[in-house]
Amino acid sequence: MQLRWTASTWFWTLFVLRPARPSADRPAGVSPPAAQHAPTVAVVGGGLAGLTVVHRLLNPGARLAAQGVDADGDAAPLNARVVLLERDDRLGGKILTESFDGFVVEAAADSFLARKPWARALAEELGLGDELVGSEPGWPRAFVRRAGALVPFPDGLTGLVPTKMGPLWTSGILSPLGCARVAMERWIPRRTSDRDETVASFVRRRFGSELYERLMQPLLGGLYGSSPEQLSIAATFPVLVQAERESGSVTRGLRVQARPESTGGPRPGAPFLSLRGGMGRLTEALEASIESAERLQILRGTTVESVRRTPEGWTIDIEGRSPLFVSAVVITTPAPLAARLLVEHEDLVAALRRIPFTSTSVVTAAYDSANFPRPLEGHGYLNPLSERRKVAGITWSSRKFAGRAPAGRVLLRGFIREPHLPPAGPEGDARLLETLAEELRDAVGLEAAPQWWRVFRWQNSMPGYTLGHLERVRMIEDRVEALPGLFLAGCSYGGVGIPDTVRSGEQAATRLMDHIATRRA
Structure with missing residues (x-):
């Protein structure tokens, strides 16, 4: 049987909705920043990036304390009023976990890469360290279709390329000729051009077409949702570009990078981590860490129509409410939505719209x-x-x-x-x-x-981090830098996974706090 599900139904029935603090007859707008003793800052978007921004603004020293470091005055909470605006009636964005009848159901991401530290560090800071669980051990972990049959992925994949020839030869995924072409990688001359290259071109050039078509394409398509024929290798797997540039061979370079002395130690444990109750525990803990803050106002079910620059700062136009005047704003929505909000800034909008x-x-x-x-x-x-x-x-x-x-x-x-x-x-x-x-x-x-x-x-x-993505991001950063008080965060720019999204939010919070401190000085 089908259990009928719609976003609005489950969001209302599974979550306790906290009403916005202003009543219907009291506008959400506040006086322009110049008329206030303490500035007001806004965060648009209540997904993982937005929640991370707010958490870090309100708890800048929490990570230091979790690491046993005494947080000094530089880690004091931001002396500002913070307004979080979210279009939906729940916070958490694309992270959504449902639990019932002994099942833990993930609506989107179910885990994150253990080797990237930011999500794990945040979970531990929020008191979720004991709830972290690794993916189940055993080999093979994954299979790939080959002529209709399920064939195990070979052991020795590092950075999504093979570094051990034995398992690749015996896997049956590649023909003997295809395996021989992979083995030749260390003798393929390094690329001298600094121009961006697609993932497909990079893998074919270094390892041959057979490895790309039978192994790399399904892996990369699953991770990024775009064709590797369009993905930028520099934006998606810079470690492979670095390995070729520094060692002349990708496999040789990855072995050097994997040595304990070159990375600060071994990387034991499961490659993927989750939380015992599902990834929704992370956003629930973030929400719990901020919801009682006196200086925070959460406006759920709120549609932002535009974000406009003013002489005093920024004006946020809200559907059905008075404008909100703020000193600074962090937009954490996907790039196309950010473009619609910033319509007055044509060059920035054009760059944002180029991210598919x-x-x-x-x-x-x-x-x-x-x-x-x-x-x-x-x-x-x-x-x-x-x-x-x-x-x-x-x-x-x-x-x-x-x-x-x-x-x-x-x-x-x-x-x-x-x-x-x-x-x-x-x-x-x-x-x-x-x-x-x-x-x-x-x-x-x-x-x-x-x-x-x-x-x-x-x-x-x-x-889609397509060819030229890093250049587009640099262009966006240049345009944003020319607009003091505006900051962008989220998965559109510097990484699509949960750890990179957390890092993006923390970086935006740091830049915002520096901006406020500079204005006061």
């Missing part, structure tokens, strides 16, 4: 483990474009992390992206389920209907 976004749907379903003709292996599998499948990949959620489903049940997620997305609505959701069922039948022989299923649609949710 794609849509995706996540179909989650639960089955009895006895429905599967053979035991599942690994954490899931990916489909290369050459397999001509509508589903980009499948995650066995109940195998990837412990405690995601009751005993004897299998919880899984299928990812379906453009151009295979039907229109939104019950009929479109049913078509998505049919697509998932067809995929599971062909891949693992599953014939049974799910015990329950849900569809989570994310419209224009994944930024």
